[in-house]
Amino acid sequence: MSRPMVWIPRDAAALAAGADEVAEALTALASRRGLSIDLVRNGSRGLLWLEPVLEVSTLAGRVAFGPVQADDIADLIDRGLLDESTAVSGPSEALAAHPLHLGLTEQLPYFAKQQRVTFARVGLTDPLALDDYAAHGGWVGLDKALAMAPGAVVGQVVESGLRGRGGAAFPAGIKWKTVAAAPAPRKAIVCNADEGDSGTFSDRMLMEGDPYTLIEGMAIAALAVGATCGVIYVRSEYPHAEATLREAIARATAAGHIGAALRGQGPAFRLDVRRGGGSYVCGEETALLESIEGRRGIVRAKPPLPAIEGLFGWPTVINNVITLASVPRILADGAAAYHAFGAGRSRGTLPFQIAGNVKQGGLVEAPFGVTLRELMFDFGGGTRSGRPVKAVQVGGPLGPYVPEKHWDVPIDYEAYAAVGATVGHGGIVVHDDTANLAGLARYAMEFCALESCGKCTPCRIGSTRGAEVVERLVAAPVSLKGAQEELLRDLCDTMVSGSLCAMGGMTPFPVLSALDHYPEDFGLPRSRATGEP
Amino acid sequence: MPSGSTPRAPAGPAASASERELLSQALALHLPDVPTDVPGGSASALLPILHHVQDALGFVPPPLVPEIAAALSLSRAEVHGVLTYYHHFRSAPAGRHVVQICQAEACRANGAEALRPPAGARLACAPGQTRADGGVTLEAVYCLGLCATGPVAMVDDKLRVRVSAAMLDDWAVRFESDKP
Numbered sequence: 073m074s075r076p077m078v079w080i081p082r083d084a085a086a087l088a089a090g091a092d093e094v095a096e097a098l099t100a101l102a103s104r105r106g107l108s109i110d111l112v113r114n115g116s117r118g119l120l121w122l123e124p125v126l127e128v129s130t131l132a133g134r135v136a137f138g139p140v141q142a143d144d145i146a147d148l149i150d151r152g153l154l155d156e157s158t159a160v161s162g163p164s165e166a167l168a169a170h171p172l173h174l175g176l177t178e179q180l181p182y183f184a185k186q187q188r189v190t191f192a193r194v195g196l197t198d199p200l201a202l203d204d205y206a207a208h209g210g211w212v213g214l215d216k217a218l219a220m221a222p223g224a225v226v227g228q229v230v231e232s233g234l235r236g237r238g239g240a241a242f243p244a245g246i247k248w249k250t251v252a253a254a255p256a257p258r259k260a261i262v263c264n265a266d267e268g269d270s271g272t273f274s275d276r277m278l279m280e281g282d283p284y285t286l287i288e289g290m291a292i293a294a295l296a297v298g299a300t301c302g303v304i305y306v307r308s309e310y311p312h313a314e315a316t317l318r319e320a321i322a323r324a325t326a327a328g329h330i331g332a333a334l335r336g337q338g339p340a341f342r343l344d345v346r347r348g349g350g351s352y353v354c355g356e357e358t359a360l361l362e363s364i365e366g367r368r369g370i371v372r373a374k375p376p377l378p379a380i381e382g383l384f385g386w387p388t389v390i391n392n393v394i395t396l397a398s399v400p401r402i403l404a405d406g407a408a409a410y411h412a413f414g415a416g417r418s419r420g421t422l423p424f425q426i427a428g429n430v431k432q433g434g435l436v437e438a439p440f441g442v443t444l445r446e447l448m449f450d451f452g453g454g455t456r457s458g459r460p461v462k463a464v465q466v467g468g469p470l471g472p473y474v475p476e477k478h479w480d481v482p483i484d485y486e487a488y489a490a491v492g493a494t495v496g497h498g499g500i501v502v503h504d505d506t507a508n509l510a511g512l513a514r515y516a517m518e519f520c521a522l523e524s525c526g527k528c529t530p531c532r533i534g535s536t537r538g539a540e541v542v543e544r545l546v547a548a549p550v551s552l553k554g555a556q557e558e559l560l561r562d563l564c565d566t567m568v569s570g571s572l573c574a575m576g577g578m579t580p581f582p583v584l585s586a587l588d589h590y591p592e593d594f595g596l597p598r599s600r601a602t603g604e605p
Numbered sequence: 606m607p608s609g610s611t612p613r614a615p616a617g618p619a620a621s622a623s624e625r626e627l628l629s630q631a632l633a634l635h636l637p638d639v640p641t642d643v644p645g646g647s648a649s650a651l652l653p654i655l656h657h658v659q660d661a662l663g664f665v666p667p668p669l670v671p672e673i674a675a676a677l678s679l680s681r682a683e684v685h686g687v688l689t690y691y692h693h694f695r696s697a698p699a700g701r702h703v704v705q706i707c708q709a710e711a712c713r714a715n716g717a718e719a720l721r722p723p724a725g726a727r728l729a730c731a732p733g734q735t736r737a738d739g740g741v742t743l744e745a746v747y748c749l750g751l752c753a754t755g756p757v758a759m760v761d762d763k764l765r766v767r768v769s770a771a772m773l774d775d776w777a778v779r780f781e782s783d784k785p
Contacts, residue, residue, distance in 0.1 A: 085751045088764035120753040270709030273750040308656075308693045309749050311762070344638065347656055349691025352747065366648030366677070368690035384643040426753065428714035433753025456715070469710060501752070503714045511718075512710070519709075519747065 075110050076154045077129040081195070083116035083280050084312040085273070090141055091124035097142035098126075107154050115281020117195035118435030119182055127177055128153055130162045136174040144172060182432060182451055187413065189421045190398045191274075191437045194281035200319055202327055205284045211329065213400030217292045218338045225296035226252055229399060231407035233419030238264055238355070238392030239467065239496040239574075241418075241485045244399075247389060250379040251297040254387035259299035261290050262364070262383055262390040265306040265313070266348050266355040269468025271499035274423040275393035277435055279306070279313035282397070283320035284329075287343060289396035291334050292403055293389050294341045302341065303383070305360050307348045317345050352523035356573045357390045359525060370525045371573045392497070394423060415441030418484035418495075426452045428465075428501035445479040448502055459504040463512075463590065467496025469519055470578035472585035473509065494581065509590035513583040514542040520579040531576025534567045538583065545594055553596055560587070620668035624658075628669055631657035632676055647677045651687055655694055664695035700735045700742035702780050704728060705759040706768065708745040711752035715767075720756055721745075723770045727777045741780060 080086070080095045095111060102109050117125060122138035126148075129135075135158075137148065151167040152158050163173065177183060188194075197204040205211070217225045230245030251259060263286065267275040279286060290302045306314045321343050325331040330341050351369045353359045358372035361383050382388020398420065402410045411419045418440035424447055426433050431453035438447075448454070448464060455461055463473045466483075471494040478491045488495050503512075517538035526532045541563060545556035564580030571577040592598055620628070635653040640646040654673060658665050665688055674684045688694050706724060708717050721732060730736040730743040751757045754766035760776060 084764055085754060085766070088751055088757070088766045089754065120751075123754070267750065268748055270707075270748045271711040271752045272748075273752055276750040309746065309759075346652065348693070349652060349655075349687075350693035350746075351691050363652065364649060365645075366651035366679075366687070367683075368686055384640055384646060384649075427711040428752065428755070430753070465710060499711075499752070501711045501714055507714065512713070515710075515713070523747075 074159070075108050076156075076159050077110045077112065078154075079112045079114045079127040079134065080124060081116045081281075082113035082199070082312075082316075083123070083277060084310075085120050085277075086116055086123040086125070087312065089123045089139060093142040094124050094126060094140050094145065097145040101145055101149060102154060105149070107149075109154060112198045114197060115194040115199050116277055116435075117177060117183060118191070118277065118437075119180065119432070120434040121432050122174065125174075125177075128158060130159055132162055133176045133178055135163055136177040136180070137170065137172040138174060140172055148172075182434070182436075185451070186437050187421050187439055188437050189401055189410070189413065190285070190394060191278065191282070191423055191435065192401070193285065194277060197282065199281050199283055199316060200323060202284070202323055202329075205282075209404060210284055210400075211288060211335065213403030214288050214291050214295075214329075214335060216403045217295050218335060222252060222296050222298065225292060225403065228403055228407045229296070232402040232410040233407075233414070233417070234395065234398055234402060234410065235418065235485065236392060237394035237398070237422065237497065239269075239470075239494070241495070244391060244395050247379055247391070248293065248296055250377070251299075251387045251389050254380055256387050258301075258384075258386045259297055260383040260386050260388045261293045261297075261299045261302035261396075262357075262361065262378075262388055263290055263302065263304040263393055263396055264355065264357060264360055264390055265304050265310070265393050266360055267310070267393070267497070268307060268352040268355045269470075269497055269499050271427040271465070271501035272425050272468060272497045273427075274425055274435060274498060276310050276313050278393055278397050278423075279310070280316050283317050284324060285397045285400055286317075286393055287320060287324050287330060289399040290343060291330055291341050292399050293391070293396060295334065295338060297387070297389055299389065300340050300342065302343045303346055303364055304343070305346045305348060305354070305364060307354075308350050314345060314347055321345065351525075352519075353525045353573075353575050356575065359573075360390070361388070368525070370527050371575075373572065394497075413439040415439070415482050415484040416486050418486065422483075422495070422498045424498045424500060426500050426502070429455045429457055429504045430502045431456045440484040441482040443480050443482055444474060444500065447500055448479070452500075452502065455502060455504040457504045457506070459506065461502055462505040462507050463503040463509060463586075465501045465503075465582060466499070467494035468499050469516060470494070470574055470581060471496050471499075472581040473512075473589060475585075475589040492585070494578075509586035509593040510542060510546050510595075511593075513586040513594075514539050514546075516579055516582045517542060520575060524575060528570070528572040528576060530567045530570040531572070531579070534563055534571075534576060535579060538563055538567070538579070542583070542594075548595075550595065553594070557587070557594075557596065618668055620666065620672055624662075624666050624669055625672070627658055627661055628654070628672055628676070636676075645678075648679055648683075651677055651679070651684065652691075655688060659694060662698075664698050667696055697735075698739075700730075700739050701785075702740065702761055702776075703742045703744070703759075704730075704776065705744045705746040705749075707747065707749050707755065707757045709747045709752075711748075712755035712757055715755040717756040717768075720768060720770065720773070724773050727770075727773045728780070729777075740784065
């Protein structure tokens with residue numbers, strides 16, 4: 073009899089929900105009953121409201137249970153979880169009747185309706201097992217890149233239409249081309265894993281669930297532009313991701329995939345991990361470079377672009393985790409296959425993150441062109457509280473609140489920009505009707521004040537003044553509100569136009585959208601000349 | 606006091622032998638990684654060194670600041686600047702238990718703001734402070750990356766999701782029961 077295979081995620085979201093305790097209970101009980109099992113600690117499938125998800129292998133595919141707690145294990149085993157009949161013909165009637173039984177994982181609508189490209193392996197494999205990675209298509213992209221001229225590798229990324237997934241959406245291939253063309257003895261690949269936006273966790277899930285994909289993507293980038301070293305800058309709030317990355321790099325180096333020679337035959341590529349210090353603005357690429365170089369995370373003036381003078385003055389490719397992790401599939405399957413997904417000039421897929429007050433929060437990878445309504449309701453299932461959705465913020469703390477009339481706009485960078493919204497890093501934060509948008513507007517300003525690097529005045533001082541003006545606007549009697557509103561809009565205008573980076577330049581977006589779409593929360597009449605109806 | 610005559614702050618207490626030992630460990634580990642052909646390149650070991658020290662001690666002892674500065678050819682001001690710029694680093698020990706409750710948007714959407722008063726009351730600790738008896742440090746953080754299952758907290762390096770007032774009670778009881 074072959075041993076039953078069981079998967080319990082090691083993703084931080086599963087650990088926080090008790091995955092380690094479930095794994096311990098399973099191991100202990102199985103050994104007490106003389107059953108030997110193969111337990112794999114995988115990444116998360118992204119159905120985060122169901123974590124910890126326990127999966128068991130059957131001939132028809134993996135069958136999922138969730139959310140499982142340690143004290144459910146005895147009952148599950150009693151009902152035949154680890155029986156040979158389960159592995160062969162699926163769950164018994166008693167097991168299928170267990171309240172936590174979910175059915176075949178990949179047939180769950182939440183999962184089946186997705187298009188997993190960048191996240192194809194996340195949740196499927198053991199994140200650190202190199203043989204698992206190779207067995208599921210790992211290293212194919214890098215091997216293809218090694219057989220090509222560097223210029224052709226850049227050409228593939230250009231043709232794929234891949235744009236920066238961190239939020240700025242700059243074409244990745246163009247950035248690579250600039251670095252490739254810059255004459256310099258040393259170049260670097262920097263991965264921005266400083267995923268500070270509230271409502272986003274795709275970088276974290278990828279680093280914890282399929283770290284070799286990121287490593288392979290960085291190696292391809294190195295090959296394409298002629299870089300010999302790379303750094304992954306991970307935020308200090310992600311200790312699990314950091315530990316997984318360090319272990320993955322050590323194993324990939326020891327096995328000769330990276331290090332002295334890529335895949336044992338290519339040029340050298342040395343990869344390091346650097347831990348951030350809890351500074352949001354270090355997600356801005358030049359502040360991030362300052363931080364790696366050992367200074368405060370102060371934004372640099374551009375030009376020079378990091379592609380010309382980046383880390384230590386070397387030409388540097390700096391891309392987000394998801395951007396780099398998308399590259400292996402582009403090389404493996406060809407640029408056209410990736411380009412076939414998407415809408416307009418936004419090609420490929422985006423791992424959306426459904427968060428906040430939502431019943432079924434998690435990660436949904438879908439091609440551009442999906443709508444917010446589909447993500448919030450078809451996937452998300454509406455609010456967790458059961459109350460109506462009042463507001464939804466897309467694109468992190470610097471993204472505006474998207475009003476209901478735009479929930480059916482197909483999400484792509486241009487279509488969103490046309491209605492004054494941002495896609496950003498794909499984070500979606502849902503609020504129910506108890507939310508106070510004036511309070512959230514004030515918080516946006518307070519957060520900017522807390523995290524501003526202080527280099528430019530509109531951001532450093534404007535954010536503090538902004539929080540004060542929002543407060544005064546809310547407190548003012550109706551007759552005096554007009555003057556405060558004008559002041560707030562004027563201040564936002566200064567911040568948008570006069571800030572050095574997106575921190576000060578975009579903080580006004582959520583504030584103004586709150587003011588435009590939810591004036592009653594500020595004590596302002598709904599029908600007004602300013603803003604939108 | 607007439608301006609210009611302010612005396613220089615006296616040098617603080619010297620670093621202890623064990624603190625020095627920890628620093629030389631950190632230097633041995635991280636200095637070989639810095640680019641030697643870049644002016645000021647050794648500064649890039651600063652954050653890894655600060656992390657190494659804080660990982661071991663829970664904070665970066667102020668007497669180590671001038672020593673770190675000297676080792677990396679930096680001024681004390683530069684090291685102090687970095688140490689105080691990043692929210693993660695501490696210059697004084699935290700409480701025996703550290704409770705960090707996320708206050709960013711996704712957690713706010715699930716009532717994180719409303720957890721602040723009960724957290725302060727039940728843990729008997731002002732937000733952003735360490736309790737006088739050193740039992741608890743209570744802090745706000747901004748995003749721990751578990752935004753689908755908020756409110757989220759980090760309690761002594763362990764992540765917690767769907768944090769409720771009842772959970773705060775449990776922590777308070779547990780913290781009281783393991784007083785030294």
